[in-house]
Amino acid sequence: MSETFSARVWVLGDDIDTDIIIPTEYLALKTVQDMTPYAFSPLRPELAAQIQPGDVIVAGKNFGCGSSREQAPEIIKALGIKAVVARSFARIFYRNSINNGLLLIENPDLRDDVTEGDTIEVAVGEKITLNGKEYPIASLPENLLEILNAGGLVKAMRKRNGLED
Amino acid sequence: MGYTIIEKILKHNTGVCDIKAGDIVTTNVDRVMIHDIFIPFVADKFEEMGFTKLWDPDKVVLIYDHLVPASQVDDTRHFRKGNEFAEKYGMKNVHRSDGICHQLMTEAGYVKPGDVVFGTDSHTTTYGCVGAFSSGIGYTEMASILGTGQLWVKVPQTIKVTINGELPANVTSKDIILRLIGDLRADGATYQALEFTGDTVKNMTVASRMTMANMAIEAGAKCALFTPDEKTAEYCEIELNDFQKSLVGDPDAVYARELTYQAEDLVPVLACPSQVDNIKPVKELVGTKIDQVFIGSCTNGRLEDLQKAAAVLKGKKVAPFVKLIVTPASRKIYRQALADGTLEILSDAGAIITHPGCGLCCGRTGGILSDGERVVATNNRNFLGRMGTSKVEIFLASPVTAAACAVAGEIMEG
């Protein structure tokens, strides 16, 4: 993946848990689309409506901690968020994001420098640029790249089962 | 070079001989658990992936617990989808109102020491209480396991936690795990396994170990492991085989970190709003007014938890205008607590005793609170908005502390 894009930033703190991303109260709604208005509602009820497709989230440590609910990355993706940059991610959320083709980027420093509304340049697997300063980012392990490149785990399994090339 | 418990389990499971932390391996899954909230999504993904049969229907367990009894009109759709899926693919292991998934998986004998188990719920780490490697995954990965019987994992590094000595009377395994999470922080064990050892742990019931394994995820851990022993064997109603007996961390195994606690030094603690790692001794908060107490969940809804609460509440009353909600973790526990008089003691004290299930812990029903209210709860999460609005304050505690708080109407040591 050698994709490059620029995006507007929404800034969140440490330990953004899955109950903040989508409260349980809304988990039995029929579709992920139905749930998106409630994303981040315990923390910032207005945020879901403000996010525009192509935006990114920059957060602190342990993003996505808590439940295994896969609606969390799915909703973030459905809101049009292109990538989540965080100091670190909780592991179930990390796997779920890859399986749904949501790009996650770990970086220890960007969160300290960025302000909400800034625009960053992302060169996937390479670096992020903010106001001329560069923040290196690692590329994914091979097995995860395979899933991400297939377009998520469902597509990867469809290929395995001969339903897609 | 020696092995940690998780390395031994994964070595046995995958047949990879020189396994070590950091390796990526493909596991052969022994059992999976799907619960009611996610079954519709698992079912859809499974069919979208193009699978036409389950890899092994007997290895799949479907449990309705978050939505029992249904509190919103669309909830029963999950039961219908689950029933259809079970019927279509020949699943026999379906529990529709028997209690919380994590309680049932070991209680009903689906998980044995040394097994590799995945569940669509983050607290799947619980089964480490009997020495199984168990971890939470999303519904897409669950769907792929249902088709293939396999899942890749990165062999985790291990943090070894040793606890020796005798716990003070009002300190329980809940206080130990809360303290540990406070020390590790909410991301302190991310991607790692916790391994518990020491004589405090050896003397602990399987139920108490369950509380600790259950909450390992709150430090970000992939799994938590206890060495299977005679208590495990009795609980699981099996005789341990050589492999199961071997599940001890080798003296020369490599650990990422080692922590040691002396039980006599531990005190009752609370996880304060709104992070599980925001740990304070109960003593520091004594006198804080509360509105509700919740005793239940896969963390602390077992018979010994209810009995400990009943010992505190016997002959006393819940403070006026304070609610005490008790939700036993399973049908079996409910019946045991009914038979030994525990429920009657709790009811006489004024407790509201609900049907076994996730109840308030999952934040959909079972005692939702309103702005400005405070709850002391024995479950595993106190995240913002978890039990109602974001202006509800949730304190996590042991059943002993929770029961004492219910009587006092304020935060109090048991």
Add this chain to the structure above:
Amino acid sequence: MGMTMAEKIIARAAGVDSAKAGDIHTVELDRLMSNDGTTHLTIDMCNKLKHPHIQDVNKLVWIVDHNIPSDSPKTAASHKKMRDFAREHGITFYEGEGVCHQVMMENHVCPGELIFGADSHTCAYGALGAFGTGVGCTDYLYAMVTGTSWLLVPETLRFNLTGKLPEGVYARDLILTIIGRIGANGANYKAMEFAGEGLKTLTMSDRISICNLCVEAGAKTALMEVDDVALSYLKEHGREPKALFTSDPDASFAAVYDIDLSEIQPIVAKPHFVDNVVPAKESLGVHIDEAFLGSCNNGRIEDLRVGASIIKGKKVHPLVRFLVVPASRAVYKQAAEEGLLDIFMEAGAIVMNPNCSVCWGSCQGVIGEGETLISTGTRNFKGRAGHRDSFVYLASAATVTASAITGEITTADMLK
């Protein structure tokens, strides 16, 4: 000219010697019950008054029973409002102790009293010879502030009961039969009074069940003569009667019905009206998704005994959710002691804390789109138990339990 029971109670409450149907009287209320269905609205209105005032706080009994434990931030907020107000004003307050009418019968209702309840099934109190009637928030608030209200003295429909219910037939079958006969508006504005030798054969639980459901025929209240059965119930619960009234032999009734209890058979009220009754035998085989044994109508120990005796040693159908909900903490305790709760739990039922449950239809136990419930609750209106496109059949504890076992409408005798 003699007076009916209803006329006598109103005359007493109005401080007059006699009252007759059609009169309007200003009456002194003895007791005012309100639950979490509407109390938050009453409080809102009260707070808007220029001079908020409670005439006599001892008359007020507030009960949280509809959504307990709370199932949403919204209900939690209305409970909190109710709890805070009750605490501030010293109002007798129950939360999680049981369904309001059962709590009232166990703890408060006395013969001869005039009671307003902000709930339609307040007519249940007639089982103890009290005039209970349901009112809205505005009437409730007026009574709360002034201690009084106005009342149109109702005409009375008199039901003379003879004989004895056959085995396997219950009070619930009787009252459903009566509602079916007179229709859902057959007793509009009227009192339904029950008397006769047949009445003496009915337990207090039966009587509460009968009076409770009279509002489904439109009745303003239901009344029963207080006899030894009622007096001993009262004594067991530590209370004395306030005044005992019976209708005079020459009282004037709008209509008199003679009902032979021995002719009653198991009944089912089909969707979506309570008077849409048929013999249960004509509804056999209807597929059900959920069964409910509970409510102010049929959640007493006698009902749980009936259910437990049928399900003992059997299992709930795997695809049926069988909710068993004792009507109060006292019932729960008794059922625990008698081993009934364990019988239900062993059979696979969902035993809930005392509350209104699916009878109220917006808390735990709701049914989904296209689903069918068989219920001992009070109503089967469209959407009453959850989704607007769902179906509710009302039946006795016996029929409900038998149906929970087979997964389709079944009468208990078919399982023998």
